[in-house]
Amino acid sequence: VRRGELLVIIPAYNEEANVATVIRGVQQHLPLADVMVINDGSRDRTARVAAQAGAEVVSLPFNMGYGTALQTGYKYAKENGYRFLAQVDADGQHDPVYILDMLALLEGNQADIVVGSRFLVDSGYRAPFAKRVGMLLFGSVASWVTGQKVTDPTSGYQALNRKAFCYCAEDVYPSDFADADVVIMFHRAGFRVREVPVRMYPSANKQSRYLNMYSFVTPFYYIFKMSLAVFVCLLRERGGAEEDVDG
Amino acid sequence: MLMVDRMTPRQQIFALVMSVALLVFVVEMVRRRRLREEYSWLWILVAMAILVLSAWFGLLKWLTNLIGAVTPVSTFFVFGILFLVVVNVYFSIKVSTLTTQVKNLAQRLAIMSCYLQELREGHSGHPADPANPCQQRRAEYRNAGRSTGSAGPQVAASGPEGGSPDQGKAKD
Numbered sequence: 541v542r543r544g545e546l547l548v549i550i551p552a553y554n555e556e557a558n559v560a561t562v563i564r565g566v567q568q569h570l571p572l573a574d575v576m577v578i579n580d581g582s583r584d585r586t587a588r589v590a591a592q593a594g595a596e597v598v599s600l601p602f603n604m605g606y607g608t609a610l611q612t613g614y615k616y617a618k619e620n621g622y623r624f625l626a627q628v629d630a631d632g633q634h635d636p637v638y639i640l641d642m643l644a645l646l647e648g649n650q651a652d653i654v655v656g657s658r659f660l661v662d663s664g665y666r667a668p669f670a671k672r673v674g675m676l677l678f679g680s681v682a683s684w685v686t687g688q689k690v691t692d693p694t695s696g697y698q699a700l701n702r703k704a705f706c707y708c709a710e711d712v713y714p715s716d717f718a719d720a721d722v723v724i725m726f727h728r729a730g731f732r733v734r735e736v737p738v739r740m741y742p743s744a745n746k747q748s749r750y751l752n753m754y755s756f757v758t759p760f761y762y763i764f765k766m767s768l769a770v771f772v773c774l775l776r777e778r779g780g781a782e783e784d785v786d787g
Numbered sequence: 788m789l790m791v792d793r794m795t796p797r798q799q800i801f802a803l804v805m806s807v808a809l810l811v812f813v814v815e816m817v818r819r820r821r822l823r824e825e826y827s828w829l830w831i832l833v834a835m836a837i838l839v840l841s842a843w844f845g846l847l848k849w850l851t852n853l854i855g856a857v858t859p860v861s862t863f864f865v866f867g868i869l870f871l872v873v874v875n876v877y878f879s880i881k882v883s884t885l886t887t888q889v890k891n892l893a894q895r896l897a898i899m900s901c902y903l904q905e906l907r908e909g910h911s912g913h914p915a916d917p918a919n920p921c922q923q924r925r926a927e928y929r930n931a932g933r934s935t936g937s938a939g940p941q942v943a944a945s946g947p948e949g950g951s952p953d954q955g956k957a958k959d
Contacts, residue, residue, distance in 0.1 A: 544924045574921045578897070596921035598897045604890060612894040619898070620925055711887060 541643060545623045546573040548639065549613030551606055552630035553580040556589045562628060563593040565636040573639075576616065577630070580609040586630075606696070607715035614700075614709040626699040634697045638738040642699035645734055652704045652731040655723070656697035656738035678720035678766055685774065686727040690735070693720035697738055704731055714769060721769035728778050793844055794859065802841035802863075810834040829877075833870060837863075 548566050552559050559577060566575050577590035581603035591597050598612060610627060617625045624646050626639045634656065642654040675694050682690035700708070707729060714721055726733050813830045816822035840847045851862040905922050
């Protein structure tokens with residue numbers, strides 16, 4: 541990867557304690573990448589800490605959720621001509637070193653989207669119970685729909701090529717709840733999705749990924765919402781990956 | 788079985804007063820520009836319907852018979868509840884459109900602020916910050932766009948982003 545080809549986006553909500561470490565990790569492993577923190581209406585000093593650590597900071601005017609923050613990064617990358625984009629969580633869960641593995645697949649044109657999976661090899665990761673149920677359920681659904689093994693449908697650790705993130709910059713992207721349905725959406729749109737094994741750490745922040753969806757009540761909402769999203773996704777028309785996105 | 792031939796005068800007067808009051812209130816809100824015409828027609832329609840039905844009992848009886856209700860009053864209730872359901876679904880659709888538009892605006896605002904800050908720094912004599920690779924990248928991308936004659940970064944010209952099919956018919 542040459543300078544100006546790869547954008548690493550880090551959506552962050554109230555992560556002043558961890559975001560600088562994540563930024564430095566990316567800079568260390570990928571000195572040629574541009575790093576951008578999407579500050580999703582944080583009420584702490586996330587934006588300042590990130591800027592001091594040397595990242596570009598884009599601040600949403602209020603908290604809008606993980607998917608919207610990600611999509612802001614896709615739009616930015618689209619406008620500024622990047623070839624590749626990687627997304628890393630700000631809570632220190634993702635080790636940036638694996639971006640190199642993901643990029644290798646994108647650069648070799650073997651995939652349009654590469655997802656970092658915790659479960660391809662035993663990485664010692666143990667998710668909370670509700671999350672395990674959700675991942676098992678939607679992993680099976682996604683595997684069945686896409687006809688290929690999806691081991692980690694809820695992973696936010698992904699790398700996309702230009703065609704893929706330009707597609708996600710449009711309104712088709714389910715920015716209110718980007719999760720397992722995104723994998724299915726990619727597949728239906730005709731993108732090639734691959735998984736690579738990654739190691740993930742337990743989140744340093746208790747309210748990790750600010751989804752907060754695996755707390756007490758929300759698993760039910762999560763399962764309902766995701767079932768609906770997957771179902772509706774299947775009802776929609778296929779295609780979309782063939783669109784011309786040069787610009 | 789109880790067969791109702793007419794509304795009691797009380798019922799009739801109450802229904803008439805309510806519908807006229809609703810009608811006057813809605814029209815007044817539109818006149819003061821507190822309520823957009825876009826949303827007022829529904830309520831005007833309802834007020835008119837109540838007005839017509841309370842004045843013209845034959846129609847109400849026919850309608851009651853049509854839907855198999857026992858008393859004309861329950862016809863009112865059925866249509867009242869039905870109307871509330873429809874209105875709520877309609878508003879949910881509206882809110883969804885607005886949510887998408889607000890999301891797109893917020894994202895656009897965030898990205899534009901980033902560009903604006905850079906422009907300001909540029910005007911005050913600072914070159915692109917060498918410690919900021921994203922700024923460097925944008926500068927290079929702009930220059931590359933100029934030299935090859937292509938459009939360069941599509942900062943503002945990336946087309947309508949509202950995502951709503953009826954976007955063009957904004958009425959204000």
